[in-house]
Amino acid sequence: MTALNINGKRTTVEAEPETPLLWVLRGELRLVGTKYGCGKALCGACTVHLDGQPIRSCVTPLSVAQGHDITTIEGVQGPEIDALRRAWTEIDVVQCGYCQSGQLMSACALLKKTPQPSDADIDSAMNGNICRCGTYPRIRAAIHRAAVP
Amino acid sequence: MPNLKRRHLVLGTIGAVGALVVGWSALPARQRLIPSGPLPIAPGQAALNGWVKVSVDNTVTLVMSQSEMGQGVHTALAMLLADEMEADLVQVRLEQSGDDPIYNNLTAVVDSLPFQPEDHGVVKRATRHMVGKLLREIPGLNGTGGSSSVNDQWLALRKAGASARLLLIAAAADTWSVPAAECSAEAGRVLHASGRSASFGELALRAAQLTLPTDVALKDPSRFKLIGRPVRRIDNAAKLNGTATFGIDALPPDLLYASVTMCPTLGGKVARFDAAAALKLSGVRKVVSFDPVGAGLAGVGSTSGGVAVIADTPYHAIRAIEKVTVEWDHGPAAAVSSRDVAAGLAQALDSQPGKAHFETGDLAAALKSAARTIDAEYRVPMLAHATMEPMNCTVQFKDGAATLWAATQAPGSARAAVAKALGIKAEKVTLIVPYLGGGFGRRYFTDFLEQAAVVARLADGAPVQLLWSREQDMTHDFYRPIVVSRHRAGLDSQGRLVAWQSTGAGPSMGLPGLLQAALLIGAYDTGYAFPNARIAYHVSESPLPAGIWRSVAHSQNAFFTESFIDEVAAAAAQDPVAFRTTLLTGDPRMTHVLLRAAELSGWGQPLAPAPDGARKARGIGLHRAFGSVVAQVAEVSIGEARQIRVHRVICVLDCGFPVNPNLIRQQVEGGLIYGLSAALHGEITVDKGQVQQTNFHDYAPVRMRECPAIQTDIIASSEHPQGVGEVGTPPIAPAVANAVFALTGQRLRSLPLTLA
Numbered sequence: 029m030t031a032l033n034i035n036g037k038r039t040t041v042e043a044e045p046e047t048p049l050l051w052v053l054r055g056e057l058r059l060v061g062t063k064y065g066c067g068k069a070l071c072g073a074c075t076v077h078l079d080g081q082p083i084r085s086c087v088t089p090l091s092v093a094q095g096h097d098i099t100t101i102e103g104v105q106g107p108e109i110d111a112l113r114r115a116w117t118e119i120d121v122v123q124c125g126y127c128q129s130g131q132l133m134s135a136c137a138l139l140k141k142t143p144q145p146s147d148a149d150i151d152s153a154m155n156g157n158i159c160r161c162g163t164y165p166r167i168r169a170a171i172h173r174a175a176v177p
Numbered sequence: 178m179p180n181l182k183r184r185h186l187v188l189g190t191i192g193a194v195g196a197l198v199v200g201w202s203a204l205p206a207r208q209r210l211i212p213s214g215p216l217p218i219a220p221g222q223a224a225l226n227g228w229v230k231v232s233v234d235n236t237v238t239l240v241m242s243q244s245e246m247g248q249g250v251h252t253a254l255a256m257l258l259a260d261e262m263e264a265d266l267v268q269v270r271l272e273q274s275g276d277d278p279i280y281n282n283l284t285a286v287v288d289s290l291p292f293q294p295e296d297h298g299v300v301k302r303a304t305r306h307m308v309g310k311l312l313r314e315i316p317g318l319n320g321t322g323g324s325s326s327v328n329d330q331w332l333a334l335r336k337a338g339a340s341a342r343l344l345l346i347a348a349a350a351d352t353w354s355v356p357a358a359e360c361s362a363e364a365g366r367v368l369h370a371s372g373r374s375a376s377f378g379e380l381a382l383r384a385a386q387l388t389l390p391t392d393v394a395l396k397d398p399s400r401f402k403l404i405g406r407p408v409r410r411i412d413n414a415a416k417l418n419g420t421a422t423f424g425i426d427a428l429p430p431d432l433l434y435a436s437v438t439m440c441p442t443l444g445g446k447v448a449r450f451d452a453a454a455a456l457k458l459s460g461v462r463k464v465v466s467f468d469p470v471g472a473g474l475a476g477v478g479s480t481s482g483g484v485a486v487i488a489d490t491p492y493h494a495i496r497a498i499e500k501v502t503v504e505w506d507h508g509p510a511a512a513v514s515s516r517d518v519a520a521g522l523a524q525a526l527d528s529q530p531g532k533a534h535f536e537t538g539d540l541a542a543a544l545k546s547a548a549r550t551i552d553a554e555y556r557v558p559m560l561a562h563a564t565m566e567p568m569n570c571t572v573q574f575k576d577g578a579a580t581l582w583a584a585t586q587a588p589g590s591a592r593a594a595v596a597k598a599l600g601i602k603a604e605k606v607t608l609i610v611p612y613l614g615g616g617f618g619r620r621y622f623t624d625f626l627e628q629a630a631v632v633a634r635l636a637d638g639a640p641v642q643l644l645w646s647r648e649q650d651m652t653h654d655f656y657r658p659i660v661v662s663r664h665r666a667g668l669d670s671q672g673r674l675v676a677w678q679s680t681g682a683g684p685s686m687g688l689p690g691l692l693q694a695a696l697l698i699g700a701y702d703t704g705y706a707f708p709n710a711r712i713a714y715h716v717s718e719s720p721l722p723a724g725i726w727r728s729v730a731h732s733q734n735a736f737f738t739e740s741f742i743d744e745v746a747a748a749a750a751q752d753p754v755a756f757r758t759t760l761l762t763g764d765p766r767m768t769h770v771l772l773r774a775a776e777l778s779g780w781g782q783p784l785a786p787a788p789d790g791a792r793k794a795r796g797i798g799l800h801r802a803f804g805s806v807v808a809q810v811a812e813v814s815i816g817e818a819r820q821i822r823v824h825r826v827i828c829v830l831d832c833g834f835p836v837n838p839n840l841i842r843q844q845v846e847g848g849l850i851y852g853l854s855a856a857l858h859g860e861i862t863v864d865k866g867q868v869q870q871t872n873f874h875d876y877a878p879v880r881m882r883e884c885p886a887i888q889t890d891i892i893a894s895s896e897h898p899q900g901v902g903e904v905g906t907p908p909i910a911p912a913v914a915n916a917v918f919a920l921t922g923q924r925l926r927s928l929p930l931t932l933a
Contacts, residue, residue, distance in 0.1 A: 043492065044459075051492035055434070060426040061419020063614070065565055066647040070873040073565060101419035113417045120409055120839050123847055124247030125416030126423055126565040126614030151882040158873060160565050160615050161247045162850025164884035166843075 030094050034059070035103025045091035050074045052090055053100060061101040061129050065158070072157030075130035076100045082137040084156075101129035108139040111174035119170045123161035131157050135171050144175050181293060181535035181701050181710055206310040209333040210340060210391060212277040216240065223385030225344050227279050228337035229258060230272075235365065235378030237264045241271040242280035243330070244321040244586050245412060246616035247847070248902040249840035252410045253327050254334055256837060260403040261338030261396060263362035264377065266411065273610050276317035276589045276603075279333075283309045285323035288804065291534065291694035293702055295763070317589025317603075322621055322725070324803035324900025327836055331898050332395075339393040341384075348384035349375055398834070398895065407839035412612070422611045424584025427571035427642060433462060435632050435643040436494035439483030439653050442507035442866035443722055444469055446482030455486055455500040460493030464501060467631045470624040473590065476655040476724025477687045480624040485632045487641055495646070510720040510866035515559060515659060518719045518863075522661040522682040523554065531680040531713030534694035535701040538709030543676035547667030550676070551748045553741055555664065556927040557733040559861035560657035560726055561868075561876060566614020567650040570629035573640035578605040579630065580640070584613040586620040594623035595630045617851070618725035622655055651876055652868040655724025656861055658684050660733045662700075664741045667709075672749035674760060677707035679737065682715040684723050699734030699907060704767040704801050705742070705760040721863060727851055728802060728903040735800045735907030736856075736914070736928060743796070743915040744924060753797055753915060754780055767806050770829050770892060771799050774808035777890055778827040787814040787824060796916025798908030803900025805832040809849065809908040811885070813916035819932045821857060823885040823913055831892040833899040841901050842889045848905025849887060854878040856910035858929050 029040045034057065043052045048067075053059040053076070062085060065073030069084035076085045077099040078092075085093075112135050115121075122128050131154070138145055138153035145153070150168055159167070212227040221233040230238040239258050245251040255269045274280045287309045292301045312318055342362050349367035350357035352375070359370045368374045398405065415421035440446055452464035464486050469479040484501050488494035544550060571582040572595070579599055585591040588608055596603040613620055629643035645653070660683035667676030679700055685693055693714055694701070701712045726732060746756035754775045761768045774797065775781075784793040791814040799808045810827040828845050835841050858877045862869045870876040914925045923933060 043490065047490075047492045051490065051495070055490040055492065058428055059419075060422075060428065063423075063565070064425065064567070064644070066872050068647070068872055068874070071565070071647075116417055117409065117413045120413065120843060122247075122410065122413060122416040123249070123843060124245075124565065124613060124615045125412065125421050126612075128416050129419050132417065154881040156880075158565065158878055158880060160563060160617070160851065160854075160878060162847035162879075162884075163843075164850065164879075164881045165846055165887050168881070168884075 030090055032093060033097045035099055041090070043090055045089060047090045048086050049076070049088045049090055049093045049098070050085040053085060059100050059102055063126055063129060065127065072134060073127050073130045075133040075157065077104065077133060077137060080137065080140060082134050101133060104133065104136060109136045112136055112139065112170065115170040115174040119166050119173065121163050121166040121170050123163055127157060127159045131159065131167055135167070138171065139175060145171060181537045181707065181712060207278065207313045208391070209279040210336060210389070212279050214277070223381040225341040225384060226337050226389055227277065228334060229262065229341045231377050231381035231384070233378050233381060235268060235376050236270050237262070237268050237377060238270045238272050240274045242274040242319040243326040244610055244613055244616065246321070246586065246613035246620065248844055249410055249837065250321065250326045251412060252408065253837050253840055254330055255411055256403040256408055257330065257334040258338040260401055261335045262342045263364065265365040266403060266408065268365050273608070274319065276319060276592060278313050278316050281313060281318040282320055282325055282329045283312050283318065284325040284329035285320060286312060288325065289323060289695055291692070291698070294801070317593060319589050320587040320621060322586055322618065324902040324904065327898050328804065328900060335395050336393055339395055340390050343390045343393060344384040344387055345377055345380045347387050348380040352383065404836055405834070406837070408837055409839070423566050423614045424582060424611050425566055425569045425614070425644060426611065427582035429571065429573060429640040431639050433487050433489065433636055433639050433641045434491045434494045435485045435487045435641050436498040437483050437485045437643065437645060437649060438498050438501060438503065439649055440481035440505045440507065441652060442481065442505065443510045443863070443868065444479050444481055444720060445508040445510065446506045447484060448504040448506040450484050450501055450503040452501050455497040458493065458497045458500065460489040461486060461497045462489065463487040463635060465632055465635050467628050470627045472655055472687065472722060472724060473594065473623055474687065475621040476722065477684055478655065478720065478722025480653050480722070485643065487632065487636055491644065507866060513720055513863060513866050515863040518721065519556060519659050519661060522659065522717055525715055525717050526661060526663050526680060526682050529715045531682065531715035532693065533711050533713045534697055535712040536710065537707065540676055540678055540709045540711045543709035544665065544667045547675055548670040549668050549748070551666045551745055553664050553744055553926055555662045555737045555740065557660050557736060558928060559659055559721070559863070560855055560859045561651055561654045561861050562617045562619035562726060563651065563876060563878065564615030564617060564619055567645045567647055568625035569642065569644040570626045571640055571642040572629045572633035574599060574630065574634045575638040577601060580607045580609070581626065582609045582611060583626050584611055584620060585626065586613070586616045587623065591623050591626050594627050598627040598630045599634055617727040619654065621725060648871045651871050655722045657726035657732060658686070658721070658723035662737045664737065666741065666745045668745065668749050672751060674745060675708055677710040680713040680715060682717055684718050685716045686723060696730050697734065698729065699731035699800065699802060700738055702801060703738055704764040706763050727848065728906040731800065731802045731907040732852070732855070735798065736910040739798045739800065739908060739911030740914050740926065743911070743918065747918070752781070757799060766831055767799065767801060770806045770808045770831050773890060773892065774810050774827055774829040777829065777888070778810035780810065784812060787822065791815060792920065793824065794916050794920035796912045796914065796919055798912035798915065800908040802904050802907055805830060805899040805901065805904045807845070807904045807908055809912045811909065811912040811916045813913055813920060815920060815932065821913065821917060821930055821932065823853060825886045825888070826909065826912070828887060828889040828905065829892065830889065830904065831894055832901050832904065833894050833896040835891050835894070836898050838891055841891055844901045845889045845905040846887045848903055849909045850879055850884060852906035852909040856913050856928060856930055860929050
């Protein structure tokens with residue numbers, strides 16, 4: 029049994045310590061807002077926060093997550109995510125939506141660190157998140173809009 | 178204008194034979210308001226017609242046949258219903274439709290018959306009428322594809338909304354004993370001049386007792402409240418908080434998970450396997466094998482057979498599948514490489530004239546008398562769809578019936594294919610279509626659904642979620658095929674185009690004989706008035722699986738045609754935009770889009786250099802597809818590593834009446850970026866029958882840093898709405914290639930675009 033802090037709650041899970049966090053979230057914990065895209069940290073669909081930092085849960089073993097605060101799309105809170113969700117809605121960013129949990133978690137971590145990001149900051153923070161629907165121009169615009177104080 | 182004529186008239190013959198069934202054919206096609214059987218009803222709910230139910234809790238349920246894969250169709254179709262019904266969009270809920278023929282999407286089929294858009298002749302009209310009428314009788318043709326959903330349901334849903342509104346008004350008039358003419362509907366309520374009002378929910382049960390009016394007047398566009406406005410998507414909230422349910426998110430109780438390994442050689446199968454090591458691992462229930470599954474109607478070839486591990490958790494399945502040893506029967510593709518296929522196609526074109534599907538004038542004479550001729554060979558590689566959500570399906574097979582959670586573009590085919598795989602009747606398959614994490618044509622195929630059903634049948638009644646890894650998904654697709662195309666143009670001494678010839682070579686995609694003309698969409702229906710022309714295709718099959726990919730043959734034919742037009746313009750020493758306008762003499766719509774794009778992009782004016790000082794140039798691509806016309810002007814520079822950089826793209830689109838400009842812009846942007854990934858990076862190669870790319874490191878889509886700014890202009894139009902979901906994809910590759918030529922003088926004739 030491994031103890032985890034997920035979305036502010038202490039939970040214990042049965043999964044073996046080597047299990048990637050993604051599959052613990054999606055399987056045992058049924059938190060399916062976090063998505064599987066590539067399994068190799070190439071696409072960002074599985075992005076969650078570990079102590080506020082964006083990580084790829086598909087390559088993060090449960091043993092590494094243990095003892096840290098894990099936040100998923102279902103539990104993320106604060107002025108940054110509120111502003112991002114508002115901007116995402118106003119600009120109509122989403123299309124299929126499959127990658128958007130990961131996009132939002134990456135964008136949220138960016139705004140927490142850099143409240144007024146430049147285009148170059150957005151490139152760096154968001155380049156690891158693939159979207160096959162091509163929502164990138166709207167994601168960029170929405171991050172800028174959410175960053176307006 | 179001279180119009181490319183179909184050389185053979187077999188399609189017309191189909192129409193003519195059909196026309197012999199005189200009495201039946203003279204009648205209009207079957208109505209779409211009332212299904213052949215009653216809709217399922219929840220307590221407190223009333224069905225007002227085949228598309229809309231109203232509940233006493235005041236929700237309006239739209240019966241939805243179309244799959245939401247990002248294109249915004251749920252929002253657009255809900256707008257059509259709500260506007261005519263005078264419902265509030267927030268009270269509209271969606272419910273998966275069944276396979277009744279009223280939901281058949283016939284626009285996708287009828288519009289893909291190979292006729293010229295300019296053709297208004299009797300053969301075309303009779304054929305379209307007969308094909309549409311015949312297919313209206315067959316249940317389950319309810320696919321989402323061909324950029325056709327709004328086009329197809331534009332009238333059906335508006336009539337459904339209008340007739341429901343009239344029923345609710347009649348119910349209110351009955352209740353209040355007033356003339357219906359004194360009542361009106363607004364925002365989900367019926368109002369009377371006296372000030373009385375009732376919600377749709379209060380009137381629903383009474384309305385359902387009344388006779389449905391079938392001859393209803395639709396709104397004049399000036400009275401639209403939602404249609405034509407940039408209404409926000411109805412799926413935003415769920416897709417921003419993790420609650421939106423995709424195929425992969427099905428969570429029935431006691432769910433088991435399956436992971437698969439398929440024969441790496443395309444179409445191969447399992448000879449034998451050893452599961453002993455896998456079965457020793459914790460959480461593993463069963464290890465089973467499955468056979469290859471064919472492409473069905475959307476392509477050719479089959480998905481490989483393989484082995485599945487059924488386990489208690491996703492990770493237990495993933496971990497165990499690696500421990501299964503399999504001996505493969507590689508099959509006929511084992512000797513095939515993509516390089517050989519491309520070389521074979523080019524070689525075939527040395528001796529094969531191809532089958533001429535469209536011809537006009539006297540090409541031979543025109544080429545002979547031309548002052549000069551220009552020849553070029555173009556190529557495109559295989560492409561994977563690479564949806565963000567890998568292929569998956571959840572199936573529960575219990576007591577002779579199946580429940581299927583399937584992110585599919587083709588619900589009718591899905592139900593039928595799974596029923597067949599399980600040996601049960603289609604009525605025994607309950608299908609739930611969640612959101613699709615991308616489709617792009619891949620989810621028109623049912624291979625992964627049949628595979629999941631065959632595996633779940635062995636799970637003793639438990640539901641099984643079968644998920645392909647990204648690697649399995651990338652290496653077991655129905656790929657956009659390799660096509661080689663040869664082009665020849667003749668110019669007279671004044672630089673006017675007098676001859677145009679193109680001959681493509683590639684697989685038939687399963688299309689018989691004359692229907693192979695569909696492989697030339699985007700080549701024969703360009704809108705250019707070629708005075709003497711021959712448009713041909715040579716079929717050369719290969720064992721490589723191939724299928725429909727966003728914008729289908731437009732994706733390659735736009736690259737060929739729009740690049741070669743640019744080559745010819747350069748040979749004639751003419752401006753690319755001006756040269757195109759001389760060929761568009763009969764098509765004011767295309768001319769308008771082209772000139773608008775030129776104007777908005779500042780065509781012909783100097784361009785500021787890139788931030789690093791590199792010179793920029795513009796290139797243009799113009800294309801007509803799915804009833805819409807789109808032009809794109811790309812601003813391009815070359816980076817230090819000789820990489821092609823696209824800074825900005827101006828898009829102009831005429832898609833008929835713009836139902837939701839916001840969704841349309843999204844689709845144009847998205848389609849363009851999808852096409853740009855293919856233009857700059859996309860290439861699937863095959864060696865010894867095995868796909869060599871496995872994940873996003875070697876099949877690289879455009880990412881944020883590389884993505885251009887996109888500005889989209891939508892032409893005002895009152896015409897019937899046309900396709901939007903795929904039209905942004907075809908023109909971007911030639912627009913970028915043409916810009917590269919303007920910048921460097923290098924003509925890039927194969928994708929992905931790579932500078933020498």
